[in-house]
Amino acid sequence: MNRKYFDKTPSYSRKTPFGIFVDQAGYYPDSRKMAYIPLECDDFEVTDINGSVRFSGKTVHAGYDEASGDDVWTADFSGLTETGTFCVRAGNKTSAMFHIGEYVYNDVFDKTMKAFYYLRCGCGLDERCAGVWHHGKCHTAPARLWENRDAVLDVSGGWHDAGDYGRYVTAGACAAAHLLYAFRLFPEVFEKQKLGIPETGCPDILSEVRYELEWLMKMQDSEGGVYHKATTALHAPFVMPEEDTSEMYVFPVSSMATADLAAICALASGIYEPYDKAFSEKLFKAAGKSADWLERHPEFIGFSNPEGCNTGGYGERDDHSNRFWAYSEMYALTGDLRYHGLLVSALNEDFPLTALGYGEVGGLGALAYLLCKQAKDVQVENRFMNRFRLHADEMKKTADNCGYGVAMKPDEYQWGSNMGLMKKAMIFAINDVLFDDRSCREYAARHLDCLLGANPLGISYITGAGEFRCNYPHLRPAYADGIEECIPGMVAGGPNGGLSDPFARQVIPEGTPPMKCYADDTASYSLNEITIYWNSPTVFVLAYMCGK
Ligand code: 9MR
Numbered sequence: 001m002n003r004k005y006f007d008k009t010p011s012y013s014r015k016t017p018f019g020i021f022v023d024q025a026g027y028y029p030d031s032r033k034m035a036y037i038p039l040e041c042d043d044f045e046v047t048d049i050n051g052s053v054r055f056s057g058k059t060v061h062a063g064y065d066e067a068s069g070d071d072v073w074t075a076d077f078s079g080l081t082e083t084g085t086f087c088v089r090a091g092n093k094t095s096a097m098f099h100i101g102e103y104v105y106n107d108v109f110d111k112t113m114k115a116f117y118y119l120r121c122g123c124g125l126d127e128r129c130a131g132v133w134h135h136g137k138c139h140t141a142p143a144r145l146w147e148n149r150d151a152v153l154d155v156s157g158g159w160h161d162a163g164d165y166g167r168y169v170t171a172g173a174c175a176a177a178h179l180l181y182a183f184r185l186f187p188e189v190f191e192k193q194k195l196g197i198p199e200t201g202c203p204d205i206l207s208e209v210r211y212e213l214e215w216l217m218k219m220q221d222s223e224g225g226v227y228h229k230a231t232t233a234l235h236a237p238f239v240m241p242e243e244d245t246s247e248m249y250v251f252p253v254s255s256m257a258t259a260d261l262a263a264i265c266a267l268a269s270g271i272y273e274p275y276d277k278a279f280s281e282k283l284f285k286a287a288g289k290s291a292d293w294l295e296r297h298p299e300f301i302g303f304s305n306p307e308g309c310n311t312g313g314y315g316e317r318d319d320h321s322n323r324f325w326a327y328s329e330m331y332a333l334t335g336d337l338r339y340h341g342l343l344v345s346a347l348n349e350d351f352p353l354t355a356l357g358y359g360e361v362g363g364l365g366a367l368a369y370l371l372c373k374q375a376k377d378v379q380v381e382n383r384f385m386n387r388f389r390l391h392a393d394e395m396k397k398t399a400d401n402c403g404y405g406v407a408m409k410p411d412e413y414q415w416g417s418n419m420g421l422m423k424k425a426m427i428f429a430i431n432d433v434l435f436d437d438r439s440c441r442e443y444a445a446r447h448l449d450c451l452l453g454a455n456p457l458g459i460s461y462i463t464g465a466g467e468f469r470c471n472y473p474h475l476r477p478a479y480a481d482g483i484e485e486c487i488p489g490m491v492a493g494g495p496n497g498g499l500s501d502p503f504a505r506q507v508i509p510e511g512t513p514p515m516k517c518y519a520d521d522t523a524s525y526s527l528n529e530i531t532i533y534w535n536s537p538t539v540f541v542l543a544y545m546c547g548k
């Protein structure tokens with residue numbers, strides 16, 4: 001691979017200096033605390049910053065772990081409940097330093113939420129809010145319809161999707177949905193959150209999501225159909241966003257984008273109502289218009305890149321779950337029985353009812369129904385409840401058989417595996433909410449521990465969080481700004497056994513176990529990109545952990 005663009009810091013060879021793996025953000029005093037050691041040992045101790053032993057115990061041999069290829073010993077130090085800064089030691093190995101305390105997740109919670117602000121397109125980031133990562137306005141010129149170059153429209157705003165500067169409706173709706181459901185389920189943790197972003201007179205999370213919603217509504221055409229994406233024809237080089245001045249195009253309407261827009265606007269309309277009636281009304285109208293479009297267009301209108309375009313495709317094989325989500329949110333918002341009929345008919349198609357997007361969004365539709373105040377069909381309700389329960393039960397078994405305590409099977413380490421990891425934690429959190437099942441909290445926490453360093457590479461997959469953390473994501477501004485410290489709060493895609501890019505194939509030896517197929521290097525888009533919909537489930541999980 002040509003490293004011309006990516007020679008800032010050749011970082012793929014950076015290895016964790018630690019031999020014992022812990023959650024580098026830390027643990028609550030009363031929570032389960034587990035360190036993972038891929039080496040035989042009997043005794044372990046936990047020392048404080050002065051080196052004094054505060055806890056000691058015997059390790060347990062958890063056994064061979066397929067996803068990592070490690071033979072794992074665990075050190076359970078749940079019995080250590082005092083607050084402070086510690087590290088685990090066994091033999092001649094140590095862990096990273098971590099905290100035990102009541103607020104251990106607040107910093108990373110704020111950072112992962114503020115990451116959305118750093119991804120804003122159009123407005124420019126001023127120094128007061130963005131500090132050293134400030135930059136000028138980007139992508140504000142009017143865009144052209146790909147299929148009718150004479151038609152020009154304003155689609156400025158919204159979040160950059162990922163390491164690239166594209167903006168895609170289904171991806172954006174999914175990320176916004178995770179954030180809005182996080183707010184809906186755990187509002188108290190957001191009430192006081194101060195991110196240092198431009199304020200609009202409501203909790204910061206709502207100001208931030210509003211920035212995306214305003215853009216999403218610009219993607220709706222006069223008939224109610226929604227354009228699939230707004231991107232340049234080709235991915236930009238690794239320059240700052242304001243230097244990416246190629247022509248912006250708006251690509252054709254898809255039924256997935258239209259359904260997801262109806263869904264997210266309906267959801268948002270209810271949530272913003274107490275803060276801003278006019279905005280809520282605007283969302284309501286947009287949602288209704290796209291929902292009407294869906295009824296007039298029962299056929300699937302998919303998306304794949306036209307010739308001459310290489311930006312993200314976000315194609316789907318069908319739009320069943322998207323339509324279901326749209327009708328379910330419309331019913332939740334309006335109580336109109338017509339939508340109830342439509343959501344129930346949508347269930348005639350087979351799609352996963354706990355999937356939380358992007359792509360399959362049945363779980364978001366089920367959640368909309370379960371949480372709504374409208375009259376419910378008990379059978380439908382029970383069906384949705386059971387699916388969430390079964391999903392959690394199944395995941396518990398997988399997690400209990402995994403050396404690192406998570407419900408990820410070896411073949412689930414694919415492009416963006418950290419999204420899979422966080423969506424599993426979301427399912428546990430949702431089960432805690434729906435069934436008041438507190439055993440789920442521990443399982444959700446294990447997944448967060450894994451993301452934050454309790455994994456076989458001993459790395460925190462969130463920039464700016466943890467002693468040994470990723471710092472060189474495939475993220476254009478993070479490279480082009482020339483600043484060594486990466487923009488904080490970005491969740492890396494993570495291990496991907498598929499080795500789906502040339503750089504990954506070059507640096508990861510064949511046969512490497514999937515959970516170890518990772519390199520913290522700008523060059524690897526299939527291992528180390530960031531996206532809004534990998535950050536959003538992480539915010540959801542952190543909100544749950546900081547709250548309920
Ligand atoms: O997240 C997407 C991943 O699941 C796919 O395997 C991959 C290849 O199609 O595309 C990913 O999405 C990318 C999108 O197309 C454009 N923006 C960056 C996204 C993350 O890599």
Ligand code: ZN
Nearest residue numbers: 121122138139
């Ligand atoms: Zn931009």
